[in-house]
Amino acid sequence: MDWEGQKLAEQLMQYFLLGSALLAFLTGYFTSSYRTMLYIYLAGVVLTFLVAVPNWPCYNRHKFTWLEPEYADKPSQRVIARQQAAGKKGTKSQAKR
Amino acid sequence: MYSWILRVNTVLTLSVTVLAALCAVASMTDGLHRPSPAVELKVLNVGPLERLRNGDDRIALTLSIKADLESVFTWNTKQLFVFVAAEYWSPEEGFNQISLWDTIIEKKENAKIDQQIKSKMLRKATRVGYFTYPFQGKDLRGRDFNLTMYWNVMPISGAFFTDKAVVPGFQLPISYN
Numbered sequence: 001m002d003w004e005g006q007k008l009a010e011q012l013m014q015y016f017l018l019g020s021a022l023l024a025f026l027t028g029y030f031t032s033s034y035r036t037m038l039y040i041y042l043a044g045v046v047l048t049f050l051v052a053v054p055n056w057p058c059y060n061r062h063k064f065t066w067l068e069p070e071y072a073d074k075p076s077q078r079v080i081a082r083q084q085a086a087g088k089k090g091t092k093s094q095a096k097r
Numbered sequence: 098m099y100s101w102i103l104r105v106n107t108v109l110t111l112s113v114t115v116l117a118a119l120c121a122v123a124s125m126t127d128g129l130h131r132p133s134p135a136v137e138l139k140v141l142n143v144g145p146l147e148r149l150r151n152g153d154d155r156i157a158l159t160l161s162i163k164a165d166l167e168s169v170f171t172w173n174t175k176q177l178f179v180f181v182a183a184e185y186w187s188p189e190e191g192f193n194q195i196s197l198w199d200t201i202i203e204k205k206e207n208a209k210i211d212q213q214i215k216s217k218m219l220r221k222a223t224r225v226g227y228f229t230y231p232f233q234g235k236d237l238r239g240r241d242f243n244l245t246m247y248w249n250v251m252p253i254s255g256a257f258f259t260d261k262a263v264v265p266g267f268q269l270p271i272s273y274n
Contacts, residue, residue, distance in 0.1 A: 006098035013108055021119045029126060032172040034253050041119060045112045053104045 005059025013052040020044020123173055124255025130171045136262035137163040138181060138244040141213065146237060146270045154220040154237040156269060158183075162198060162212045164246060169260070170205040171252075177202045178249040179210070183218055183267075185242040195220070197244075218269075239271040 001009065020041055028037025075083075098104055144157030162181055169177060180199035186192055197216040202208050220237045243265040251257055 001099060009104060010098055010107070013104075013111065017108075017111055017115050021115045025119060025122060028123070029172065034123065034172050037119070037123065041116065045108075048108055048112065049105070052108055053101055055101065 001055055001059045002062045002064055004062040009052045009059055013048055016044060016048040016051060020047070120254035124252055127171050127173055127252065127255060132169040132260075134169055134248075134260075134262060135165040136246050136264070137161070138246060138264045140244070140267050143270065146273050148273045155217055156237060157215060157217050158197065159213065159215050160197065160244070162210055162214060162246070164210040164262075166202065166208040166210070166248060167205055169248060169250060170208060173252045173254060174205075175203075175251045175253045177208070178251070179246065181244060181246050183242045184245055185240050237269050238273070240269045242267050242269070 021044070024037045024039075024041035024044065027040050028034060098107065139161040140158055141161050142159035144159075147155045149155055160181065164179070166177060166179065178199065178201050181197050183195045183197055184193065195218050197218065198212075198214050200210070202210075218237065243263050244267060245261050245263045247259055247261045249257065249259045
């Protein structure tokens, strides 16, 4: 997921959970059934999982812009340091792992 | 939220927290509920007052217990524990309570009680070593007592509480046999 998608997924998760809690409470209270409240909330939680967890295409609309791989041609700092150490001390030095 | 595992974790945590809040709100709705129970307790027959050899007093009672506790049930009630007790005050000990009958009601449909039961009030003497306290055990003679029906309400979510209906004005025989 890209950044916008993650933000959207989190918002949808919160709205769906709070909304299903509210719906569950109202339904349960007006039918005088605690069990109904819990079932509706459970259904809402399952729905939230289906909406927010999988990597749906709507969460991938704002693609990441990766940098150009220009740094791959230069050796790393560690390699440079090792070459300098080998140049100063001659061939006796061992590469440190 | 960058991986599905993380999203599962977040949804799960939030859903459990919201569930806790939901149950708390559900239990708070009990505060709006006003029950109107109807209770009728009568003593139909009083048996002879027996004096047992170990110092206890005992008497058999036949009670008529009628109650309509349907209005005590809310959507958040799991069960009621109902018991009928004979209560009296004595100067030596203060408040005394003897349980005569009890039942558990789990559904609102079963909340009407209409029973005639035979029960015994047993007033046990307290023994310390070989001696009994002289005023205990022998103090049922001529007692004025109340019959009180208590119901303990156990909610599905929330705090347990108890309520009662008092019917005063009963008396035990003045002498043994």
